[in-house]
Amino acid sequence: MPKHGKKYRKAVDGTDLQLKLTVEEAVSKSLSSAFAKFDETVDLALGLGVEPKYSDQMVRGACPLPHGLGKTVRVAVFCKGEKEAEAKAAGADITGAEELVAKVKEGFLDFDAAVATPDVMALVGQVGRLLGPRGLMPNAKTGTVTFDVAAAVKEIKAGRVDFKVDKAGVLHAPLGKVSFGPEKILENLRALLTEVNRLKPSAAKGTYMKAMAVSTTMGPGYKVDPTVIRKFIEGGA
Numbered sequence: 001m002p003k004h005g006k007k008y009r010k011a012v013d014g015t016d017l018q019l020k021l022t023v024e025e026a027v028s029k030s031l032s033s034a035f036a037k038f039d040e041t042v043d044l045a046l047g048l049g050v051e052p053k054y055s056d057q058m059v060r061g062a063c064p065l066p067h068g069l070g071k072t073v074r075v076a077v078f079c080k081g082e083k084e085a086e087a088k089a090a091g092a093d094i095t096g097a098e099e100l101v102a103k104v105k106e107g108f109l110d111f112d113a114a115v116a117t118p119d120v121m122a123l124v125g126q127v128g129r130l131l132g133p134r135g136l137m138p139n140a141k142t143g144t145v146t147f148d149v150a151a152a153v154k155e156i157k158a159g160r161v162d163f164k165v166d167k168a169g170v171l172h173a174p175l176g177k178v179s180f181g182p183e184k185i186l187e188n189l190r191a192l193l194t195e196v197n198r199l200k201p202s203a204a205k206g207t208y209m210k211a212m213a214v215s216t217t218m219g220p221g222y223k224v225d226p227t228v229i230r231k232f233i234e235g236g237a
Contacts, residue, residue, distance in 0.1 A: 017220055017221070017222070017223070018223065019223065020223050020224065020225035020226075021222055021223065021224055021225065022224070022225065022228050022232075023186070023189065023212075023214075023224055023228060023229065023232040024182070024186065024232075025222070026212075026213070026214040026222040026223065026224045027042070027182050027185050027186055027189065027214055028182050029222045030042060030214045030215055030216055030219060030220075030221075030222050031178055031181070031182055031185070031216070033216070033219045033220060034178045034216040034218070034219050035218065035219065036216075036217060036218045038217075039070070039177045039178055039179045040177070040178045040216040040217040040218055040219065041069075041070075041174050041175075041176070041177060041178075041216065041217050042174065042175040042176055042177065042178060042180070042185050042214065042215075042216055043172065043173070043174055043175065043214070043215050043216070043217070044171075044172065044173045044174075044175055044189065044192065044212070044213075044214060045170055045171075045172055045211075045212070045213045045214075045215070045221065046170065046171040046172075046173075046193075046196065046209060046211070046212050047169060047170050047171075047209075047210045047211035047212065048165055048169050048170070048171060048196075048204075048208060048209060048210065049169070049204055049205070049206050049207050049208050049209075049210045050165060050169055050201060050204045050208075051169070052165050052166070052167055052169060053167070054203065056201055056202075056203045057201045057203050057204055058164075058165065058201070059163075059164070059165040059171065059196065059199050059200075059201065060139075060141050060142065060163065060164040060165070060199075061141060061142060061162075061163060061195060061196070061199050062142040062143055062144075062160055062161065062162045062163070063160065063161055063163070063191055063192050063195040063196075064155050064158060064159065064160045064191070065159045065160065065161055065175075065176065065188040065191055065192065066184075066187045066188060066191055067159065067176055067180060067184040067187060067188055068158055068159020068176070069159045069161065069174055069176055069177075070159075070176050070177035070179070070180060071177075073112045073113055073156055073157055073159075074093045074094070074110065074111040074112045074113075075091070075092050075093055075094075075111060075112070075113050075114070075115065075153050075156050075157060076092070076093065076094040076095070076100065076111040076113070076114045076115070076136075077092045077094070077095045077114070077115045077116070077149050077153060078095075078096070078097060078100055078101070078114065078115070078116035078117070078120050078121075078123065078124050078138065079095060079096075079097060079115075079116065079117045079120060079149055080097045080117070080119070080120060083117055083147070083149055084096070086149055086150050087115070087149045087150065087153055089150065090149065090150035090151075090153040090154050090157075091153055091154065091157050092115075092149070092153045093111060094110075094111055097120050097123055098123060101123050101124065101126055101127055104127040104130055104131070105126070105127055105130070109130065109131075109134065109136070111136070112136075113136065113144070113156045113162075114131060114136045114137070114138050114144065115138055115144045115145075115146070115149055115152045115153060115156070116138035116144065116145050117145075117146070117147050117149060118145055118146070118147065121138070121145060124137075124138060135162065142162050143155070144156075159176075161173050161174060161175075161192060163192070163196070171196065173192060175188045175189050175192070175214075176188050178216055189214075190232065190233060190235075193209075193229065193232070193233050194233050196209075197209070197230075197233055207226065209226055209229045209230075210226055211223070211224075211226060212224040212226060212229060
């Protein structure tokens, strides 16, 4: 069993972490138990009834959050010609094609998200092994391979979360900062769950959203009763 510090133990004192809560209760308890000196991130762990090893059951996408993520995002855009000016005007931090790929090969990875136009994806593929493990590889499924670079950059800058179910069938995603308060976190969560629900694979059988927990960076995870998730998505209390 891992040992927890005094602050963690104080935060969970008298709390049954196995208790299944409503979505609102889980968010409220998670925020109230945050104890770090910094503004912790609120995180979602969502267990899905899918088999990710099968391509037709992979759940992957992106969702603009109503209140963003509460952090500055540096965006790199792999593009050429007039698209560079378009990307810069939209707020891109770094742009380029051959020269940007060369910088990445040399170890430059000082950005949090990447967008690419389809015509330079062959170039970007040369650094796929560097970008992929860091979650930086542009992908059409998440809207980051597009000629509409301005829209993609603005969406990422405004606060968009990219998500992908892992090998165990669990989807992890940030929901914002503790300082947002419960109302904004709940609105971000509803937007994300709505998009994940929309992406339910037709090949998935049985219960789709099987388990859910909300936590902060340093805090405990509060479990949600999976039977209330659909009602929450639809706007019910």
